Amino acid sequence: MYGQIVRDGLVNVTGIEDLGLTSPVLQRTSDAFFKEISPFLLHFGMFVPTIIGQCTPEQQAKWLPLAMDLKIIGTYAQTELGHGTFIRGLETTATYDASTEQFILKTPKLSSYKWWAGGLGKTANHCIVLAQLYTKGVCHGPHPFIVQIRDTETHMPLPGIKVGEIGPKLGFNTADNGFLGFEDFRIPRENLMMKNAQVTKDGTYVKVARHGKLTYGTMVFVRVMLVSDMAYCLAKAVTIAVRYSAVRRQSQPKPDQPEPQVLDYLTQQHKLFICISTAHAMKLTSTWLWNTFTGVLADMRDGNTDTLPELHALSSCLKAISTSDTSALIEQCRFACGGHGYMYSSNLPALYSFATATRTYEGDYTVLLLQTARFLVKSWEQMDEGKPLTPTLAYLEQSRNGSQVSWDDSPEGIVRGFDAVAAGRIGACVKSIRKHINNGMDYEDAWQMTTVQLVGAAEAHCRAVICRVYRDETARLTAGCSPGVKAVLDQLSTLYLLYWALERTGDLLRFSSLSERDIENLQARYEALLLKIRPNAVGLVDAFDFRDEVLMSTLGSYDGRVYERLMEEALKTPLNREPVSDSFHKYIKPMMQGKL
Ligand SMILES: CCCCC/C=C\C/C=C\C/C=C\C/C=C\CCCC(=O)SCCNC(=O)CCNC(=O)[C@H](O)C(C)(C)COP(=O)(O)OP(=O)(O)OC[C@H]1O[C@@H](n2cnc3c(N)ncnc32)[C@H](O)[C@@H]1OP(=O)(O)O
Numbered sequence: 001m002y003g004q005i006v007r008d009g010l011v012n013v014t015g016i017e018d019l020g021l022t023s024p025v026l027q028r029t030s031d032a033f034f035k036e037i038s039p040f041l042l043h044f045g046m047f048v049p050t051i052i053g054q055c056t057p058e059q060q061a062k063w064l065p066l067a068m069d070l071k072i073i074g075t076y077a078q079t080e081l082g083h084g085t086f087i088r089g090l091e092t093t094a095t096y097d098a099s100t101e102q103f104i105l106k107t108p109k110l111s112s113y114k115w116w117a118g119g120l121g122k123t124a125n126h127c128i129v130l131a132q133l134y135t136k137g138v139c140h141g142p143h144p145f146i147v148q149i150r151d152t153e154t155h156m157p158l159p160g161i162k163v164g165e166i167g168p169k170l171g172f173n174t175a176d177n178g179f180l181g182f183e184d185f186r187i188p189r190e191n192l193m194m195k196n197a198q199v200t201k202d203g204t205y206v207k208v209a210r211h212g213k214l215t216y217g218t219m220v221f222v223r224v225m226l227v228s229d230m231a232y233c234l235a236k237a238v239t240i241a242v243r244y245s246a247v248r249r250q251s252q253p254k255p256d257q258p259e260p261q262v263l264d265y266l267t268q269q270h271k272l273f274i275c276i277s278t279a280h281a282m283k284l285t286s287t288w289l290w291n292t293f294t295g296v297l298a299d300m301r302d303g304n305t306d307t308l309p310e311l312h313a314l315s316s317c318l319k320a321i322s323t324s325d326t327s328a329l330i331e332q333c334r335f336a337c338g339g340h341g342y343m344y345s346s347n348l349p350a351l352y353s354f355a356t357a358t359r360t361y362e363g364d365y366t367v368l369l370l371q372t373a374r375f376l377v378k379s380w381e382q383m384d385e386g387k388p389l390t391p392t393l394a395y396l397e398q399s400r401n402g403s404q405v406s407w408d409d410s411p412e413g414i415v416r417g418f419d420a421v422a423a424g425r426i427g428a429c430v431k432s433i434r435k436h437i438n439n440g441m442d443y444e445d446a447w448q449m450t451t452v453q454l455v456g457a458a459e460a461h462c463r464a465v466i467c468r469v470y471r472d473e474t475a476r477l478t479a480g481c482s483p484g485v486k487a488v489l490d491q492l493s494t495l496y497l498l499y500w501a502l503e504r505t506g507d508l509l510r511f512s513s514l515s516e517r518d519i520e521n522l523q524a525r526y527e528a529l530l531l532k533i534r535p536n537a538v539g540l541v542d543a544f545d546f547r548d549e550v551l552m553s554t555l556g557s558y559d560g561r562v563y564e565r566l567m568e569e570a571l572k573t574p575l576n577r578e579p580v581s582d583s584f585h586k587y588i589k590p591m592m593q594g595k596l
């Protein structure tokens with residue numbers, strides 16, 4: 001299995017590299033090689049970006065050609081057995097020895113072992129290691145080091161290195177996630193990645209970065225990328241589920257009628273059409289986020305880090321919500337395919353196991369939403385002090401006078417309704433924190449006591465951002481389209497708004513003048529819209545344009561030969577090589593004869 005995956009992985013990365021294509025293409029074509037993950041994902045997904053983001057130009061000149069030509073294979077080892085979320089609590093140490101101009105890497109105890117890095121087990125010979133930097137007896141916090149861990153000729157672990165694979169997981173079983181320990185392992189001073197902080201030969205620590213969190217930059221980049229990844233993942237899953245639902249016929253609602261396509265059931269449309277819509281919403285939002293990200297990078301190149309806090313808040317909540325929505329909706333696609341959705345050959349299990357992991361790695365869902373909430377509460381307090389709000393929080397102004405937003409069920413009105421919900425929930429958090437403080441709590445305890453509400457407020461803010469961006473970007477991008485295309489894409493973005501308005505009626509009743517009658521109207525409009533979308537459903541997923549080799553699904557192939565493919569795959573199962581398994585003779589027969 002591992003050998004096959006490495007072969008496929010190299011064909012993928014070297015083949016595409018020869019064509020000089022970019023890593024997103026690499027990422028997309030890699031799907032034609034793997035149902036799961038390439039052991040080289042971290043090399044291109046984090047090792048290379050960290051060299052670019054954390055190294056000086058001189059260090060980049062040394063390491064980047066080696067990495068891009070695959071002369072070295074890297075990964076990103078930050079998480080430890082004992083810490084993943086709390087980076088400041090990482091235990092691996094890097095202590096500077098001025099007498100030899102080296103750092104000594106140490107794994108003080110079992111919980112300090114690096115754990116999880118993709119490709120670390122058997123594939124990588126180098127890695128980025130986040131370690132607590134000590135020099136002249138002072139700890140300066142976690143810093144990135146580039147460390148060779150295996151001999152590039154023999155691939156043997158270097159002396160002082162303990163490395164291996166962490167074992168089977170829910171999914172990602174081709175990612176070769178590994179563990180790594182250091183026993184007084186020495187690396188040259190120059191292996192500290194010195195764009196944001198330096199240590200001089202005599203051990204003096206020099207802070208370069210204008211912002212304390214630039215070391216976390218790679219994670220922001222990956223979070224931004226993952227939003228797009230999730231759109232792609234969900235688009236694959238709903239292509240499989242909609243095509244299968246068009247082929248599958250089941251039950252007989254009317255005695256004298258043939259069994260209908262299950263896609264004709266309103267409940268099936270309710271399960272699946274939000275998936276089509278969400279894939280579009282996340283794709284458009286990811287492009288908007290990427291443009292925001294590149295804008296912040298440009299500002300930072302000019303020495304201005306003012307826009308970084310908003311990017312961190314946006315990338316945190318969008319990564320959290322896109323991965324959470326995608327995991328839930330891919331599982332919904334699996335539910336929609338009945339028993340056959342549970343077959344590994346449908347590819348829905350692999351898509352689900354990838355998406356659900358993404359809800360955790362690169363920042364746990366709850367932790368990232370609390371990061372966004374921190375920014376939202378700070379912004380509210382700045383608004384109270386009369387300071388200007390950042391663009392994505394402009395809607396907070398409307399809540400200033402505390403008046404309830406009047407409900408308007410037009411698409412733009414629903415977007416404003418979500419703004420009111422987000423503003424109302426943030427305001428409720430601020431009120432809760434202040435109440436606890438007035439009752440004698442310190443700020444940290446008051447914050448902790450409000451965290452359930454804070455996670456909800458961050459989700460509401462993110463939903464409002466997605467709704468607004470989806471609506472605006474659809475209008476902008478379809479301006480020049482034919483009326484037919486424009487109408488269908490407008491139906492999808494309206495469906496997204498109606499779906500989430502019905503999911504959040506409680507909040508809308510609390511923070512707008514929404515009434516019982518309005519809810520009945522929303523429900524009726526939503527159901528009517530499902531029927532309108534039905535004729536275009538297969539065309540809409542065909543428009544995602546996935547080749548069968550990329551979908552790798554017995555249920556989702558273009559020709560619809562579902563039962564033939566399921567049987568073909570079944571016959572390939574090793575157990576079917578012989579009519580009678582030798583376990584019969586070894587165990588079952590003796591048992592039947594009472595000889596066990
Ligand atoms: C084969 C082809 C491949 C092609 C690939 C191409 C592309 C692929 C793309 C993606 C795919 C790649 C890989 C995917 C697969 C697997 C990868 C998994 C890798 C990992 O899984 S890798 C480990 C990830 N592990 C985490 O994700 C840890 C999460 N834990 C944290 O992130 C921190 O621990 C935090 C933030 C919780 C607390 O950190 P803390 O305790 O130090 O800070 P604190 O909370 O005290 O905040 C103090 C002030 O810093 C600000 N602040 C914080 N963070 C900031 C940031 N990032 N930027 C700017 N400001 C930031 C705050 O906003 C605040 O600001 P203020 O004071 O103003 O409020």
Ligand SMILES: Cc1cc2nc3c(=O)[nH]c(=O)nc-3n(C[C@H](O)[C@H](O)[C@H](O)COP(=O)(O)OP(=O)(O)OC[C@H]3O[C@@H](n4cnc5c(N)ncnc54)[C@H](O)[C@@H]3O)c2cc1C
Pocket residue numbers: 042076077078079082083084085086115116117118172177357360361362363364365366367370
């Ligand atoms: C498939 C996969 C691949 C990975 N690849 C890599 C890799 O290549 N490199 C790497 O370095 N890491 C990698 N990771 C590790 C990943 O980044 C961490 O697992 C992730 O950051 C979560 O941290 P944790 O495991 O410590 O969870 P924890 O933070 O321990 O989460 C446990 C629970 O505690 C809660 N919690 C934690 N802190 C708080 C808080 N402040 N407030 C409220 N609740 C809190 C969480 O919400 C969660 O419910 C990978 C993980 C997976 C699953």
